[in-house]
Amino acid sequence: MAKVSKWSERLFGTPLFEPLVAFSYLFPLFYLVVFLIVPVLAMLLIAFSYNGMPSFHWFKSILSSSYYVQIPPHGDFLSKQITATGDTIYLLRGVDFGVIINSLLVSTLVTIMASLVGTIFAFIMARYDFRGKNFFRIALFIPLLVTPFVNAYVIKKMFLEYGLVNFIFHDILHLISFRLKIDGLAGVAIAQAMAYYPIVYLNAYASFINIDPTLEEQAENLGSGGLHLFRTVTFPLALPGIAAGATLVFIFSLEDLAAPIVFQGDPLAKKLMSFQIYSKFMGQFGERSPEIAALSIIMLTLAILAFLGIRKYVSLRQYAMISKGGRWKPRVSKPKTWQALIIYLILLPMLLFTIFPQIGVVLLSFAKQWSVTVFPHGFTTEWVRDMVTKPEARSAIINSLMYSGAAVIMIILLSVTSSYAAGRFKGALSPILESIVILPMAVPGIVIAMGYFYLFSGLFPNTPLDPISIDFNPAFVLILAYSIRRLPFAARSVFAGLQQVHVSLEEASMNLGASRWGTISRVLLPLISLNVFGGSMLSFVYSMSETSTSITLGALVTSRQPMTSYMADIMMSAAGSVNIAASLGLLLIIAQITAIILVNVITKQKYAFIGLT
Amino acid sequence: MVSVRLKDVVKTFGETVALKGISLEIQHGELFTLLGPSGCGKSTTLRIIAGLDFPDSGVVSFDEDDVTYLSSSERGAVLVFQNYALWPHMSVYDNVAYGLKIKKLPKEEIDKKVKWALELVRLTGLEDRYPTQLSGGQQQRVAIARALVVEPRILLLDEPLSNLDAKLRLEMRSEIRRIQRELGITVLYVTHDQEEAMAISDRIAVMNVGTVEQVGTPKDIYESPRTEFVASFMGKTNVIPAKVVERKGDRVSVEFESYRLDGLAYAEDKDDVVVVIRPERIQLHPIENAVSISGKVDLIEYYGFFIEVVGMFGDTRIIARTISDRHVRELKPQGEVTFYIDRDDILVLPKQNL
Numbered sequence: 001m002a003k004v005s006k007w008s009e010r011l012f013g014t015p016l017f018e019p020l021v022a023f024s025y026l027f028p029l030f031y032l033v034v035f036l037i038v039p040v041l042a043m044l045l046i047a048f049s050y051n052g053m054p055s056f057h058w059f060k061s062i063l064s065s066s067y068y069v070q071i072p073p074h075g076d077f078l079s080k081q082i083t084a085t086g087d088t089i090y091l092l093r094g095v096d097f098g099v100i101i102n103s104l105l106v107s108t109l110v111t112i113m114a115s116l117v118g119t120i121f122a123f124i125m126a127r128y129d130f131r132g133k134n135f136f137r138i139a140l141f142i143p144l145l146v147t148p149f150v151n152a153y154v155i156k157k158m159f160l161e162y163g164l165v166n167f168i169f170h171d172i173l174h175l176i177s178f179r180l181k182i183d184g185l186a187g188v189a190i191a192q193a194m195a196y197y198p199i200v201y202l203n204a205y206a207s208f209i210n211i212d213p214t215l216e217e218q219a220e221n222l223g224s225g226g227l228h229l230f231r232t233v234t235f236p237l238a239l240p241g242i243a244a245g246a247t248l249v250f251i252f253s254l255e256d257l258a259a260p261i262v263f264q265g266d267p268l269a270k271k272l273m274s275f276q277i278y279s280k281f282m283g284q285f286g287e288r289s290p291e292i293a294a295l296s297i298i299m300l301t302l303a304i305l306a307f308l309g310i311r312k313y314v315s316l317r318q319y320a321m322i323s324k325g326g327r328w329k330p331r332v333s334k335p336k337t338w339q340a341l342i343i344y345l346i347l348l349p350m351l352l353f354t355i356f357p358q359i360g361v362v363l364l365s366f367a368k369q370w371s372v373t374v375f376p377h378g379f380t381t382e383w384v385r386d387m388v389t390k391p392e393a394r395s396a397i398i399n400s401l402m403y404s405g406a407a408v409i410m411i412i413l414l415s416v417t418s419s420y421a422a423g424r425f426k427g428a429l430s431p432i433l434e435s436i437v438i439l440p441m442a443v444p445g446i447v448i449a450m451g452y453f454y455l456f457s458g459l460f461p462n463t464p465l466d467p468i469s470i471d472f473n474p475a476f477v478l479i480l481a482y483s484i485r486r487l488p489f490a491a492r493s494v495f496a497g498l499q500q501v502h503v504s505l506e507e508a509s510m511n512l513g514a515s516r517w518g519t520i521s522r523v524l525l526p527l528i529s530l531n532v533f534g535g536s537m538l539s540f541v542y543s544m545s546e547t548s549t550s551i552t553l554g555a556l557v558t559s560r561q562p563m564t565s566y567m568a569d570i571m572m573s574a575a576g577s578v579n580i581a582a583s584l585g586l587l588l589i590i591a592q593i594t595a596i597i598l599v600n601v602i603t604k605q606k607y608a609f610i611g612l613t
Numbered sequence: 614m615v616s617v618r619l620k621d622v623v624k625t626f627g628e629t630v631a632l633k634g635i636s637l638e639i640q641h642g643e644l645f646t647l648l649g650p651s652g653c654g655k656s657t658t659l660r661i662i663a664g665l666d667f668p669d670s671g672v673v674s675f676d677e678d679d680v681t682y683l684s685s686s687e688r689g690a691v692l693v694f695q696n697y698a699l700w701p702h703m704s705v706y707d708n709v710a711y712g713l714k715i716k717k718l719p720k721e722e723i724d725k726k727v728k729w730a731l732e733l734v735r736l737t738g739l740e741d742r743y744p745t746q747l748s749g750g751q752q753q754r755v756a757i758a759r760a761l762v763v764e765p766r767i768l769l770l771d772e773p774l775s776n777l778d779a780k781l782r783l784e785m786r787s788e789i790r791r792i793q794r795e796l797g798i799t800v801l802y803v804t805h806d807q808e809e810a811m812a813i814s815d816r817i818a819v820m821n822v823g824t825v826e827q828v829g830t831p832k833d834i835y836e837s838p839r840t841e842f843v844a845s846f847m848g849k850t851n852v853i854p855a856k857v858v859e860r861k862g863d864r865v866s867v868e869f870e871s872y873r874l875d876g877l878a879y880a881e882d883k884d885d886v887v888v889v890i891r892p893e894r895i896q897l898h899p900i901e902n903a904v905s906i907s908g909k910v911d912l913i914e915y916y917g918f919f920i921e922v923v924g925m926f927g928d929t930r931i932i933a934r935t936i937s938d939r940h941v942r943e944l945k946p947q948g949e950v951t952f953y954i955d956r957d958d959i960l961v962l963p964k965q966n967l
Contacts, residue, residue: 004667004682015666015667015682016667016682016684502696502698504694504696504698505698505699505700507665507685507692507694507698508692508694508698508700508759509700509711510665510684510685510686511663511664511665511685511686511691511692512686512691512711512712512715512759512760512763513686513687513715513716513763514686514711514715518715523700526702527700527701
């Protein structure tokens with residue numbers, strides 16, 4: 001008979017030391033420390049040293065350079081051109097405040113736009129019943145379908161001087177007498193806002209739905225109503241959810257590489273931190289440049305600050321859920337005439353605009369020719385066939401499937417062990433584990449990529465793990481990166497499932513003589529299997545569409561590159577190739593739709609796939 | 614079947630002391646109840662006996678075996694959880710057979726035992742149902758069958774009736790008693806309901822804030838509470854703060870307000886006391902060996918087969934419970950009333966800081 005162990009109780013929350021419980025704590029903790037924290041630390045070491053001595057040199061040189069910080073800004077926000085045919089074109093591209101301020105401004109602007117639009121859609125969807133609501137419901141998911149590069153490419157086309165927007169507002173409706181072209185930083189911002197606002201929508205919608213209607217009824221009962229009710233009760237109660245979504249948007253925008261790469265025809269779009277890290281890495285390859293490390297650290301700091309700020313704020317204000325449990329009938333009403341007008345005349349066109357990129361991806365993958373015109377000329381299945389028959393395309397797909405598959409196996413193991421440890425035991429390590437598992441959400445992918453580069457080239461020179469070596473095999477590094485970056489999706493799903501299972505179900509099993517493993521395998525795992533399945537499906541499809549590490553470390557060996565890296569390559573090369581990239585994007589869309597439908601239908605979890613809390 | 618002994622068991626959760634060194638002895642084949650308000654430590658005691666929690670210090674033994682740190686799966690103290698903890702993904706049969714499968718018994722023997730257990734709890738024929746298809750009472754029976762089928766050394770029941778409606782509660786109460794008698798097993802029962810405890814138990818331990826206040830048969834506990842807490846917890850009773858003013862051997866005189874009661878049994882040193890009088894022991898007409906107190910009628914409450922007369926004696930309210938008779942009918946609100954109590958029915962107990 002074992003004696004109680006004080007340290008086991010303190011660390012793991014089990015008075016009798018149990019190897020399986022200790023493993024559940026230590027395995028995910030070790031994995032995340034080694035493959036998430038240590039690479040960042042390695043980068044810190046490099047960024048903070050100059051000629052072998054600890055120094056702020058690189059930070060000072062970055063922050064004092066007008067390339068990175070430029071106040072007052074350069075360039076014209078809006079400029080006017082007259083074409084040979086006499087058209088007036090206004091070009092909107094933003095001004096240059098230097099790389100760091102540009103990044104901050106673009107991300108802030110994207111966050112504000114996405115929050116505004118997302119919250120309005122969420123409120124309408126949560127509180128009003130109108131014809132076509134189901135169309136809205138489905139359409140609002142569409143911008144979430146990730147098709148790296150192609151998506152931004154279509155958005156860029158939409159805002160060209162002869163693109164869709166000018167076609168509608170200038171050529172058809174004659175609402176504007178000039179043509180508007182959006183490019184540069186403004187283009188990046190609009191592409192990101194269009195892609196990310198549904199993230200705020202989903203979080204805000206969940207918050208609005210979770211507000212106990214009696215709280216609003218009581219306010220009305222006391223004489224409040226209309227905008228006053230929204231401002232004093234509804235909005236404050238939903239704010240933690242909205243803020244959580246907004247933070248994700250901020251981080252996503254900060255780390256996004258696809259939009260700057262697509263818009264790089266305008267040099268202003270290159271002046272963003274994510275693009276700078278990327279292009280410097282690809283350009284001065286082989287050098288372990290401290291400047292890239294320092295830039296990565298600055299980016300990471302901004303993301304972590306946003307993340308921690310929101311975690312603190314949300315945990316302080318968990319009141320949306322505190323009123324009595326139980327199901328309630330949501331407050332849904334018919335819109336008044338002026339509200340209906342807003343819905344159909346403003347929101348519906350906006351929604352159609354934001355789903356156009358995905359429609360465009362589908363059009364592109366079947367378009368015979370589609371360059372400067374508003375719509376494609378003729379259709380063909382050539383590109384879809386190319387995707388299967390071209391050896392480079394086929395091998396990229398197979399590589400992605402293998403890397404993502406292997407990553408998902410790790411993710412399942414990590415999310416089950418970490419959820420079990422953090423959700424079932426009250427050891428001192430539990431809160432640490434709980435936060436570290438969702439930490440990857442706050443770490444920009446490009447930062448992880450750079451961290452791995454510095455760590456593996458430093459620790460394992462001239463091995464297949466060393467990105468600088470000619471023997472480099474990106475498989476291992478990419479599997480690691482995917483398993484870390486996409487862990488939060490599965491971990492949150494599994495953790496939520498675990499909390500639905502009352503602990504007495506496991507205690508009853510142990511009490512009847514089952515061992516710890518017997519209890520986990522016969523009772524716990526069967527009861528959370530759907531959550532594990534749903535979570536790993538999402539992790540899998542989002543691994544397939546991962547960009548940051550894929551187009552940097554993954555791009556180093558052409559024969560072993562994943563899909564997204566191949567897509568980035570061909571996007572930037574000859575005409576016609578864009579269509580193959582679009583076909584690959586279509587493949588990703590189909591995979592994501594399948595996963596989301598499966599998760600929603602089988603596990604009845606809604607909105608589980610993107611969110612912070 | 615075993616006897617269970619707890620010696621000086623201490624358990625803390627962080628800063629809070631859940632058990633302050635409790636000792637108990639549960640005999641072979643008895644139905645023993647832990648009774649107390651929520652937070653008194655009764656469930657913690659139960660979980661420690663089940664091996665789901667471990668004490669900071671102290672010893673738990675089954676017969677002569679020290680099982681203090683034996684894991685739950687090895688000790689055979691099987692718990693029926695308050696929420697039944699039936700596995701929703703297993704049929705009734707699989708739930709009940711679970712413990713037997715772990716013991717790797719042959720299939721025929723498992724079949725036989727499951728059949729026996731389901732017969733015992735009168736659920737034959739529901740083997741293929743799933744827990745969600747059962748009523749609350751049926752779920753309760755499955756949970757009991759699942760525990761009994763493994764022939765536990767002791768059966769532990771955690772507030773087993775709290776999730777049932779009033780009628781079902783009475784029915785299950787006698788079911789549990791029947792099964793316990795039929796099998797002659799040791800049962801430890803936890804409840805906060807004193808009526809339930811009295812009806813079902815061989816012996817009761819009354820617990821309060823991590824200590825055992827008194828152990829005894831239901832009659833002992835009700836008739837001769839040893840502490841103010843036990844007296845006030847067991848049913849509606851009058852607890853009147855008073856002071857000892859005179860001692861003659863083991864008899865004392867006490868005073869409350871302007872009233873003096875003489876010749877009461879009390880042997881403790883403490884002069885701050887409470888006088889405990891059960892409402893049904895108060896008479897409204899003179900009797901032998903009685904003390905009498907006169908005051909005003911505050912309220913008369915009709916309960917049907919009995920009546921409660923609330924008297925005001927200075928600022929002290931005392932409740933008398935009686936059947937409706939001539940003396941009661943003569944009473945009027947705010948009128949004079951005299952209560953007569955047999956000296957031997959008055960308990961004087963040291964005052965506790967409750």
